[in-house]
Amino acid sequence: xxxxxxxxxxxxxxxxxxxxxxxxxxxxxxxxxxxxxxxxxxxxxxxxxxxxxxxxxxxxxxxxxxxxxxxxxxxxxxxxxxxxxxxxxxxxxxxxxxxxxxxxxxxxxxxxxxxxxxxxxxxxxxxxxxxxxxxxxxxxxxxxxxxxxxxxxxxxxxxxxxxxxxxxxxxxxxxxxxxxxxxxxxxxxxxxxxxxxxxxxxxxxxxxxxxxxxxxxxxxxxxxxxxxxxxxxxxxxxxxxxxxxxxxxxxxxxxxxxxxxxxxxxxxxxxxxxxxxxxxxxxxxxxxxxxxxxxxxxxxxxxxxxxxxxxxxxxxxxxxxxxxxxxxxxxxxxxxxxxxxxxxxxxxxx
DNA sequence: AATCCGTGGGA
DNA sequence: TTCCCAAGGAT
Numbered sequence: 001x002x003x004x005x006x007x008x009x010x011x012x013x014x015x016x017x018x019x020x021x022x023x024x025x026x027x028x029x030x031x032x033x034x035x036x037x038x039x040x041x042x043x044x045x046x047x048x049x050x051x052x053x054x055x056x057x058x059x060x061x062x063x064x065x066x067x068x069x070x071x072x073x074x075x076x077x078x079x080x081x082x083x084x085x086x087x088x089x090x091x092x093x094x095x096x097x098x099x100x101x102x103x104x105x106x107x108x109x110x111x112x113x114x115x116x117x118x119x120x121x122x123x124x125x126x127x128x129x130x131x132x133x134x135x136x137x138x139x140x141x142x143x144x145x146x147x148x149x150x151x152x153x154x155x156x157x158x159x160x161x162x163x164x165x166x167x168x169x170x171x172x173x174x175x176x177x178x179x180x181x182x183x184x185x186x187x188x189x190x191x192x193x194x195x196x197x198x199x200x201x202x203x204x205x206x207x208x209x210x211x212x213x214x215x216x217x218x219x220x221x222x223x224x225x226x227x228x229x230x231x232x233x234x235x236x237x238x239x240x241x242x243x244x245x246x247x248x249x250x251x252x253x254x255x256x257x258x259x260x261x262x263x264x265x266x267x268x269x270x271x272x273x274x275x276x277x278x279x280x281x282x283x284x285x286x287x288x289x290x291x292x293x294x295x296x297x298x299x300x301x302x303x304x305x306x307x308x309x310x311x312x313x314x315x316x317x318x319x320x321x322x323x324x325x326x327x328x329x330x331x332x333x334x335x336x337x338x339x340x341x342x343x344x345x346x347x348x349x350x
Numbered sequence: 351a352a353t354c355c356g357t358g359g360g361a
Numbered sequence: 362t363t364c365c366c367a368a369g370g371a372t
Contacts, residue, residue, distance in 0.1 A: 046368040053358070053367085087356025090371075124370045144368045162351095189368060198366065199361075231364090259355065297355055334357065354372085361365085
């Protein structure tokens with residue numbers, strides 16, 4: 001078989017995407033490797049998340065916590081607030097766990113081998129391989145969504161995902177070169193992100209157009225096959241936005257596990273499959289006409305919003321008041337921020 | 351093994 | 362509007 005990796009690396013030398021946490025192919029050839037901490041940070045943020053969304057967050061985190069030691073010593077709530085809006089909040093909790101494990105178990109230095117990386121919280125097969133290859137030039141094979149798509153097409157594999165993952169991983173591993181493994185890992189992903197895209201791939205300018213089996217078979221557009229997913233249900237709930245007369249907001253920190261775990265949010269009802277009953281007519285509550293709508297990975301959410309203003313000696317059963325000074329809507333996950341955006345207009349007072 | 355877990359952009 | 366999708370991991 002021809003050395004496909006050489007053709008891809010030649011393409012990468014010209015077309016590599018530039019990112020703040022990356023070291024370009026020219027510098028890498030001169031022996032320069034990126035900061036493992038910055039690479040790890042980028043890889044965790046990039047899990048199921050677009051490069052465009054990650055850029056600002058990566059810059060913010062590296063500015064606030066420039067080293068793994070600084071992050072390990074950070075306040076949990078500040079890290080969660082900084083992550084707000086990026087999604088998949090278990091990543092933020094594991095980010096802290098991982099930083100503290102690196103400090104306590106590895107002397108504050110990121111391990112460079114796949115097996116050890118795999119033991120760290122929030123670091124799975126993909127991320128361990130990515131850090132080992134990109135930050136330490138170890139010949140590990142990254143298999144993300146891009147690589148799965150590229151392999152399925154290159155070898156015209158019609159077995160649907162996720163069942164085909166082991167097969168696609170084997171193919172990807174066979175292609176991984178011993179030379180320039182870090183560049184190669186980034187090259188395959190760049191190819192998938194810019195040429196071998198899910199819709200309307202640019203096969204005409206693909207460095208692998210010659211050996212691509214799906215292109216020869218005319219099946220590129222239908223690959224990779226995937227198990228169809230069921231449609232997302234809708235759930236309903238009520239959010240209570242309570243403001244004290246001194247301007248403080250009533251908020252609660254959600255439990256560490258589950259949806260929006262560890263994040264700040266409004267007290268509210270459970271979210272159920274049935275629309276909530278009409279609110280009882282009382283003088284104290286204001287029911288907003290608009291409801292907050294938000295779509296999570298696996299369900300749509302519609303939240304009725306009830307607002308109230310209470311005196312400074314009010315004693316809430318749930319949550320705690322955050323002063324105007326301490327509260328920022330930017331610290332809320334998006335679903336909760338949407339509630340704030342709708343409620344705040346009715347709760348502006350001196 | 352299958353399910354859970356966010357978000358924003360694009361077709 | 363609706364659906365798909367993006368550098369997955371934990372349970």
